[in-house]
């Protein structure tokens with residue numbers, strides 16, 4: 001953690017990862033672990049299994065949270081790191097097949113009480129036992145037991161996050177961590193910005209913040225110490241800075257910067273109706289990535305020519321029951337209709353591991369490594385009902401406008417073929433029942449986001465109708481960098497020559513097979529990369545809606561012939577620092 005020198009003896013300025021540009025100024029809403037009102041109710045016999053799974057899920061989430069905190073603690077100076085590490089190990093043990101977890105499970109199963117009430121009762125019993133031991137060490141551990149209990153109850157209730165809807169407009173949220181599901185609950189009309197202790201720049205929380213246009217800084221060490229609700233906070237999402245209780249001079253300076261940014265945004269609106277065409281007349285298709293249905297308006301306001309990536313994970317967030325075919329169809333249909341004839345590219349669920357709530361935990365336990373585990377299309381092929389339900393909803397939604405189906409985490413041609421067979425069966429079943437579906441069937445595309453897929457792009461190009469390059473995961477898997485981990489954020493580098501070669505390889509394979517190829521990772525929405533991607537042959541980019549005008553402005557200034565020549569020079573480089581410098585030079589001259 002780096003702490004700047006406070007101006008005029010006041011204010012505290014902290015550094016983190018600026019993940020969503022813009023400036024927020026507002027009163028702090030600190031998400032803290034205070035007392036929580038715990039609901040109590042009796043379960044019916046057939047609810048017990050689901051309740052136990054919900055508790056298992058809350059424990060899994062707690063383990064992930066504690067491990068992340070431990071990783072952060074490792075960088076603390078000297079003995080602090082050891083002490084906190086020791087403490088967190090104890091917390092970890094308490095949520096891993098311990099007296100606490102067994103006691104809660106027993107209460108759910110035998111006493112038929114809901115998980116929150118079971119945790120509260122079990123914590124009270126354990127605390128009583130400790131207190132009666134008259135051992136000062138154990139008595140001191142009561143606080144730890146209670147803290148772990150609060151963490152579990154918070155995870156079960158998603159308590160503080162539900163309260164986001166009650167915030168005063170203009171609040172700045174400060175929390176240990178916001179998951180993508182928490183972020184999905186934020187209302188930009190109430191939340192001016194947010195900052196968290198944990199989180200990397202390319203994780204889904206960061207992407208969601210960009211999509212919602214909410215300034216955000218993640219990975220801010222020391223953020224929550226001594227912080228009070230209501231104190232004025234500045235979140236500078238561009239510079240990655242959080243200023244707590246700023247001096248009047250700093251406040252005024254930031255107000256002016258915010259106003260300047262507003263003016264720039266107004267100017268960019270003027271680009272909305274203009275085409276995305278290079279100076280030498282090559283048209284580029286600019287589409288939007290949709291995180292949540294409510295982003296649709298943003299997409300249209302910013303002039304999106306379609307949806308290049310609809311992340312259907314939102315359908316599975318913040319809920320315990322899986323969505324059925326009708327529910328999925330209704331949501332997809334409204335998006336397809338909302339786009340008024342522009343193509344919607346719907347990705348089948350990229351969920352698994354930690355994202356599929358109690359259902360997954362109950363069935364498969366906690367994955368050792370969620371990013372490499374049973375997720376996305378792998379999960380769909382292992383649990384065909386899940387994927388069939390989603391494919392059926394998509395085929396039906398395709399009746400209401402142009403729709404393409406995109407498959408995440410594909411590694412082999414065989415996987416594409418199996419999904420196609422499944423889609424054929426689903427289509428036949430729906431037709432037999434007289435349910436209207438898209439005719440012809442929607443194109444099926446491959447998300448190229450795993451190095452293995454990029455390296456077999458030639459073969460995949462004959463199995464797929466289109467490619468969409470997911471550079472976020474492609475960078476993560478090529479460089480072995482967890483994109484959501486602030487500890488390794490500085491190593492995450494889409495300009496690494498290895499990543500660029502895989503991108504180039506994929507584009508060339510698509511062009512040879514004459515199938516459309518687009519880029520939908522975050523670099524597509526960053527105008528610094530536009531010249532390179534176009535120079536490599538891409539003519540379609542999909543991005544968070546607020547980025548569309550910025551990328552369009554870059555395209556309209558660009559000479560494609562020159563970009564192609566410069567891309568060749570860049571692809572000869574072996575060092576990403578040099579590549580970044582060459583790109584900066586080009587971006588500076590036009």
Ligand SMILES: C=C(OP(=O)(O)O)C(=O)O
Pocket residue numbers: 207309311350449469470471472473474520521522
């Ligand atoms: C767009 C991508 O998918 P997601 O960010 O949803 O994993 C990607 O990996 O580039």
